[in-house]
Amino acid sequence: MSDKIPVTVLTGYLGAGKTTLLNRILSEPHGKKYAVIVNEFGEIGIDNDLVVGADEEVFEMNNGCICCTVRGDLIRILDGLLKRRGRFDGILVETTGLADPAPVAQTFFLDDTVGGRTALDAVVTVADAKWLKERLKDAPEAKNQIGFADIIVLNKTDLVTPEELDDVELRIRAINPYAKVHRTERCDVPIQSLLGQGAFDLQRILAIEPEFLAGDHGRDHDHHGVHAGGHHHDNGGRKHYHDEDMQSLSLRSDKPLDAEKFLPWISDLVAAEGPKILRCKGILSFKDDPQRFVLQGVHMVLDGDHQRDWKPEEKRESRLVFIGRELDAAAIEQAFLACVA
Amino acid sequence: MPVEIASLESTVRAIEAGSHVVAIHFVGERAALATGEGEILIAGGSEALIKAHKGAILAATGDGKRIFTAGDDGKLVATDIEGETETLADCGGQWIDQLALGPAGAIAWSAGKTAFVRAGKGERNLQVPSTVGGLAFAPKGLRLAIAHYNGATLWFPNADAKPETLAWKGSHLGALFSPDGRFLITTMQEPSLHGWRLSDGQHMRMSGYPTRVRSLSFTADEEWLATSGAPEVILWSFRTRDGPMGKEPFLLAPGAKDTRVSAVACHPQQALLAAGYSDGTVILVRLADAAEVLVSRPSGAPVSALAWRGDGKQLAFGTEAGKAGLLPL
Numbered sequence: 015m016s017d018k019i020p021v022t023v024l025t026g027y028l029g030a031g032k033t034t035l036l037n038r039i040l041s042e043p044h045g046k047k048y049a050v051i052v053n054e055f056g057e058i059g060i061d062n063d064l065v066v067g068a069d070e071e072v073f074e075m076n077n078g079c080i081c082c083t084v085r086g087d088l089i090r091i092l093d094g095l096l097k098r099r100g101r102f103d104g105i106l107v108e109t110t111g112l113a114d115p116a117p118v119a120q121t122f123f124l125d126d127t128v129g130g131r132t133a134l135d136a137v138v139t140v141a142d143a144k145w146l147k148e149r150l151k152d153a154p155e156a157k158n159q160i161g162f163a164d165i166i167v168l169n170k171t172d173l174v175t176p177e178e179l180d181d182v183e184l185r186i187r188a189i190n191p192y193a194k195v196h197r198t199e200r201c202d203v204p205i206q207s208l209l210g211q212g213a214f215d216l217q218r219i220l221a222i223e224p225e226f227l228a229g230d231h232g233r234d235h236d237h238h239g240v241h242a243g244g245h246h247h248d249n250g251g252r253k254h255y256h257d258e259d260m261q262s263l264s265l266r267s268d269k270p271l272d273a274e275k276f277l278p279w280i281s282d283l284v285a286a287e288g289p290k291i292l293r294c295k296g297i298l299s300f301k302d303d304p305q306r307f308v309l310q311g312v313h314m315v316l317d318g319d320h321q322r323d324w325k326p327e328e329k330r331e332s333r334l335v336f337i338g339r340e341l342d343a344a345a346i347e348q349a350f351l352a353c354v355a
Numbered sequence: 356m357p358v359e360i361a362s363l364e365s366t367v368r369a370i371e372a373g374s375h376v377v378a379i380h381f382v383g384e385r386a387a388l389a390t391g392e393g394e395i396l397i398a399g400g401s402e403a404l405i406k407a408h409k410g411a412i413l414a415a416t417g418d419g420k421r422i423f424t425a426g427d428d429g430k431l432v433a434t435d436i437e438g439e440t441e442t443l444a445d446c447g448g449q450w451i452d453q454l455a456l457g458p459a460g461a462i463a464w465s466a467g468k469t470a471f472v473r474a475g476k477g478e479r480n481l482q483v484p485s486t487v488g489g490l491a492f493a494p495k496g497l498r499l500a501i502a503h504y505n506g507a508t509l510w511f512p513n514a515d516a517k518p519e520t521l522a523w524k525g526s527h528l529g530a531l532f533s534p535d536g537r538f539l540i541t542t543m544q545e546p547s548l549h550g551w552r553l554s555d556g557q558h559m560r561m562s563g564y565p566t567r568v569r570s571l572s573f574t575a576d577e578e579w580l581a582t583s584g585a586p587e588v589i590l591w592s593f594r595t596r597d598g599p600m601g602k603e604p605f606l607l608a609p610g611a612k613d614t615r616v617s618a619v620a621c622h623p624q625q626a627l628l629a630a631g632y633s634d635g636t637v638i639l640v641r642l643a644d645a646a647e648v649l650v651s652r653p654s655g656a657p658v659s660a661l662a663w664r665g666d667g668k669q670l671a672f673g674t675e676a677g678k679a680g681l682l683p684l
Contacts (some may be wrong), residue, residue, distance in 0.1 A: 016488050029557045033398050063409070063410060065448070066427070067449075067466065069486060071485055071486055071504065073485075073504055073525075073526040073544060074524075074525075074526050075525070075544065075545060076526075076543070076544075076545050077545065078524030084526075085545065086485070086488075086504065087486060087543070088453065088487065089544070090486065090488075091450075094411060094427055094450060094452060095411075096375075097374075097377055097391030097411040097412070097413070098374070098375070098391045098392065098410065099375070099391075100374070125544070125567070126546070126565075126567055127566075127567060140492040188545045
């Protein structure tokens with residue numbers, strides 16, 4: 015794992031501040047060198063011979079699965095960059111403002127060369143604090159980028175009031191309660207909190223807990239059974255949004271699961287519902303299995319493995335979360351609970 | 356691989372290429388190694404190191420006299436045995452990542468969606484619907500195959516006829532004609548090969564690989580296509596007019612546990628092939644009886660280049676970590 019080159023994907027709707035963030039990462043003295051794959055030359059203010067222009071060619075895999083898409087240009091460019099692998103510490107991939115992050119992420123799961131030599135580190139989405147709410151209404155791409163993110167840089171906070179800022183963060187949470195949100199003015203977020211996150215690394219999935227609004231400590235967030243993001247409207251009188259279109263779904267069980275039931279079920283679920291599932295992540299406790307089983311998925315692509323032994327003091331609990339569109343929460347919960355051993 | 360096999364290791368002359376060996380082509384008697392640092396190392400006899408490109412070399416080919424290299428600096432450069440270089444094309448920084456040599460000194464290269472052909476004094480270009488994945492000249496006549504998303508385009512650069520499209524869903528990344536010119540084979544993003552019989556467009560699917568196929572080589576008698584991508588060398592029969600259709604492939608030389616064949620190169624005259632593996636092993640395999648001879652033991656990094664000298668008396672190999680060697684036979 016350690017010799018794999020980490021790749022960070024930067025997404026964000028047009029004008030949110032992606033290029034500002036990219037220029038910051040490239041110009042700050044963090045002692046690391048990055049190769050950068052950009053969708054448009056000329057916007058990068060840094061002279062770097064490792065800046066490569068990309069065409070965003072999304073290719074369907076010829077395997078009968080409509081959402082199994084990869085970025086053909088990315089495979090080609092990463093192949094080329096890997097010939098000079100000693101020259102850089104990591105790779106940044108900037109996508110266009112209208113891009114769906116899924117094909118980029120799936121490229122790391124579906125191409126053996128890319129997946130064998132590089133590791134998707136995290137999807138970082140830059141969001142415009144002033145305009146995001148509008149974009150969530152009219153731009154499905156913007157919503158995908160929020161739903162997909164591991165880290166959200168909520169930028170241009172100086173253009174809104176504190177109340178508006180809290181409100182936009184609640185909107186984000188209604189879609190994706192699991193991403194880390196950083197509030198920034200000119201993308202002034204510590205670089206080390208964006209890079210080297212290992213968000214797609216199975217070995218680094220430690221917990222799956224929703225993130226709450228900054229400064230909102232001590233709130234009771236003990237969910238029981240199913241929590242479909244936004245369905246709770248009684249959080250201490252707080253405003254809580256429900257996104258009509260995209261939700262998260264959190265399942266948990268204190269009782270060990272039967273791997274023989276669970277694994278076929280989750281495989282069938284992503285095969286059937288894959289187009290609606292943006293991301294899923296799980297930490298699972300199987301019956302008669304001393305090890306934690308972790309899994310991670312993008313649409314129909316699923317990756318899972320034993321991670322480590324459960325620690326004696328650790329609560330043996332299974333957690334599974336989904337972010338997606340029109341998820342049938344009740345049916346998924348019922349099927350999940352039927353996997354209890 | 357058997358624990359004890361014959362070994363030619365002691366006759367190998369080790370070469371330190373310093374960085375990823377992208378390709379090897381012989382120029383005259385000597386091997387030219389193209390590297391990820393844009394250098395060409397001419398080995399065999401006294402060594403010479405030529406800085407041909409500013410960035411990485413992405414593709415290379417050779418005609419026995421010169422090595423042609425394309426790089427991420429957007430240049431196409433020819434280098435001879437004396438180390439003299441000539442820049443043949445400059446795409447202004449856009450990566451040139453595919454190259455092919457054709458009959459009578461014709462050369463083709465591509466940058467993005469555009470394929471270029473230079474034959475004699477003329478240069479022409481053709482744009483295809485998506486980025487060029489592979490280029491190959493037919494063995495006879497000036498005809499270029501261009502692999503891309505959802506198929507391949509066959510183009511006669513000297514004719515005004517509309518290019519012909521061979522359609523097959525998926526991303527096609529490499530192209531190769533059978534030596535008799537009857538078949539076009541492409542490597543795909545999926546771990547499989549696709550082929551067309553050109554006389555009637557009949558499809559051939561060659562699948563079952565665990566990983567993407569990156570290296571292809573026809574045997575000297577032109578009857579078998581040897582391929583990488585699996586734990587063994589996979590050979591498809593092209594002996595009959597149907598090619599490999601309906602036939603099981605032939606498997607040779609399984610590597611050590613969890614390794615894959617990463618490069619293959621058939622001897623230019625004899626029924627013998629060289630295979631390189633993802634752990635750095637290089638062996639020779641005799642086709643008649645599958646007898647193996649060790650050339651280089653595992654060194655960690657995958658074998659990325661294998662080449663025979665035209666007279667078949669030398670084999671050159673190189674790995675992604677820059678370890679290389681020359682084996683005289």
